[in-house]
Amino acid sequence: MTTARPAAVIVLAAGEGTRMKSATPKVLHRIGGRSLVGHAIAAARATSPQHLAVVVRHERDLVAAHIAEVDATAAIADQDEVKGTGRATECALDILPADLTGTVLVTYGDVPLLTGESLVDLVARHDESGSAATVITAHLTNPHGYGRIVRDADGSVAGIVEQKDATEEQRAITEINSGIYAFDVTVLREALAQVGTDNAQGEKYLTDVLGIARDAGRLVSAHVIEDLWQTEGVNDRVQLATLGRELNRRNNERWMREGVTIVDPATTWIDADVTIGRDATILPNTQLLGATSIGAGAVIGPDTTLTDTEVGEGAEVKRTEANLAKIGPEATVGPFSYLRPGTTLGAKGKIGGFVETKNATIGDGAKVPHLTYAGDATIGDGANIGAGTIFANYDGVNKHHTTIGKHSFVGSDTVLIAPVDVADGAYVAAGSALTGDVEPGQIAVARGRQKNVDGWVARARAGTKTDAAAQAAAEAGTRHTGTPATESTADSDEQGKA
Ligand code: UD1
Ligand code: CA
Numbered sequence: 001m002t003t004a005r006p007a008a009v010i011v012l013a014a015g016e017g018t019r020m021k022s023a024t025p026k027v028l029h030r031i032g033g034r035s036l037v038g039h040a041i042a043a044a045r046a047t048s049p050q051h052l053a054v055v056v057r058h059e060r061d062l063v064a065a066h067i068a069e070v071d072a073t074a075a076i077a078d079q080d081e082v083k084g085t086g087r088a089t090e091c092a093l094d095i096l097p098a099d100l101t102g103t104v105l106v107t108y109g110d111v112p113l114l115t116g117e118s119l120v121d122l123v124a125r126h127d128e129s130g131s132a133a134t135v136i137t138a139h140l141t142n143p144h145g146y147g148r149i150v151r152d153a154d155g156s157v158a159g160i161v162e163q164k165d166a167t168e169e170q171r172a173i174t175e176i177n178s179g180i181y182a183f184d185v186t187v188l189r190e191a192l193a194q195v196g197t198d199n200a201q202g203e204k205y206l207t208d209v210l211g212i213a214r215d216a217g218r219l220v221s222a223h224v225i226e227d228l229w230q231t232e233g234v235n236d237r238v239q240l241a242t243l244g245r246e247l248n249r250r251n252n253e254r255w256m257r258e259g260v261t262i263v264d265p266a267t268t269w270i271d272a273d274v275t276i277g278r279d280a281t282i283l284p285n286t287q288l289l290g291a292t293s294i295g296a297g298a299v300i301g302p303d304t305t306l307t308d309t310e311v312g313e314g315a316e317v318k319r320t321e322a323n324l325a326k327i328g329p330e331a332t333v334g335p336f337s338y339l340r341p342g343t344t345l346g347a348k349g350k351i352g353g354f355v356e357t358k359n360a361t362i363g364d365g366a367k368v369p370h371l372t373y374a375g376d377a378t379i380g381d382g383a384n385i386g387a388g389t390i391f392a393n394y395d396g397v398n399k400h401h402t403t404i405g406k407h408s409f410v411g412s413d414t415v416l417i418a419p420v421d422v423a424d425g426a427y428v429a430a431g432s433a434l435t436g437d438v439e440p441g442q443i444a445v446a447r448g449r450q451k452n453v454d455g456w457v458a459r460a461r462a463g464t465k466t467d468a469a470a471q472a473a474a475e476a477g478t479r480h481t482g483t484p485a486t487e488s489t490a491d492s493d494e495q496g497k498a
Helices: 036-045 060-070 085-095 116-129 185-194 208-215 237-257 456-460 465-476
Strands: 008-012 051-056 075-078 103-108 133-139 148-151 157-161 175-184 220-224 268-270 286-289 304-307 320-323 337-339 350-353 355-362 367-370 373-379 390-392 402-404 415-417 420-422
Touching: 008 036, 008 085, 036 051, 036 060, 036 103, 036 116, 051 060, 051 085, 060 075, 075 085, 085 103, 085 185, 103 116, 103 185, 116 133, 116 175, 116 220, 133 208, 157 208, 157 220, 175 185, 185 208, 208 220, 237 268, 337 350, 350 355, 355 367, 415 420, 456 465
Parallel strands: 008 051, 008 103, 051 075, 133 220, 268 286, 286 304, 304 320, 320 337, 337 355, 350 367, 355 373, 373 390, 373 402, 390 415, 402 420
Antiparallel strands: 103 175, 133 175, 148 157, 148 175
8 A cells, every 4th residue: 555645744833831841942852862843753754745844933933943953844834823723734834835735734743752654554544535634533541631532423523622612521522632633735724714713712723624624524534543652742841751761662672673682671761863783782771862873782881871972883882971982893991981072992992991082083902991081182003001191182272182103002190291193103101291202113201210219218207117117128138128229210111001
């Protein structure tokens, strides 16, 4: 069965959302890495409509700017001061071509779990039945607040009555209006022209269109949906969290069915745009956010937050925070690592514990294993950065770059005072404060030479436990205290790797 493309989808998003008690317009609140209206637009796009229009009014400029960011081709329709879903729809029709024919869908900007498949389904049902209007309905145990579906004795849909306008008898109806519809656009236009505001709320109701179409002899149908989550709107922050958790549960389930191991779905949060390869394992308390992508077989977590980060196949990322970073295949990161924007770690590279990186390109097989800040750095393939190395990139005014060549070795506790350039195949002695470049094959030693002062403890700390220990050691001959052989410098002692 092929479903015709709808002529248009109209997303209603003009409402204020007062119960959110927020400075942010309701439809810009986010779950699953997308705004509520972003979810509505994604579902609408799945039907490949010829036109997509979003109706705005409350915080118009903010909402319109956001929509343009999400979907540059979506049209913005402004609702005027006439209230109601019918008026909102009319305002959208006004900016669509006047000669439009075919099916128009109406959805809400605050119903984030509605899927594109459900809308495609709705169009198919609508087309097959030859209806002028088809409404998605649901049976609720507590239908309070919703519009009710009024059916004739033969079961056919007669119309919709709002809670506030319903009789006692109508309020007992448990089939509710989801607010999601497919309409024949011509019928919709004609019927809306007849809708008034003579009702309990003084609004122009879209729901009246169904009764009007029906009275004009048109077929009006209901399409019952079983999955109630898909019709649920967000009105307050409690619902935002509830729907956010359910969306996440669904996303996690989808990834597990795709071959991803998620050890604890309840504490694993995966945004809508994330991609994950097969046999990846996601450990508890992990958030994969934004446009993050995880390669096949990678192990992520526990306690890890990755935002817009790319992880290669077979990499391991443990107890890490990363933002706009790229982690190569089979690389290892963590525990307790902080990768800031512009970090690129090569294949089989390592960023270890208590390491912070920013704008740093770390080559294949290169290692930054312990307690390091690497900012504005290029670290060559196979290089090793010793524990406690600081790339001092900021002089208080400007940032400067440091380059460490391939297979070079930086000893522990080194400060690389940028800009410096350590060539391929060079060493920097532990404890250096490097201010100049190092050529291939050289070792740079940039620290004070060790000087041992004989008898200092006996003179300056006489009578202390330290003094006693020194004397005892001298008597036992365990240390060469008092011998002159102490020109020992550590020049040959450049181990930087812990
Ligand atoms: C509406 C339906 C009701 C249905 C319910 C489902 C009408 C008259 N009633 O009621 O039958 O059961 O949705 O949730 O349609 N909006 C605008 N402009 C407006 C008013 C609303 O764009 O002037 C948008 C809102 O932003 C929101 C949606 O339309 O996204 C629904 O509005 P809301 O006020 O929540 O409608 P309900 O009274 O709940
Ligand atoms: Ca509502």
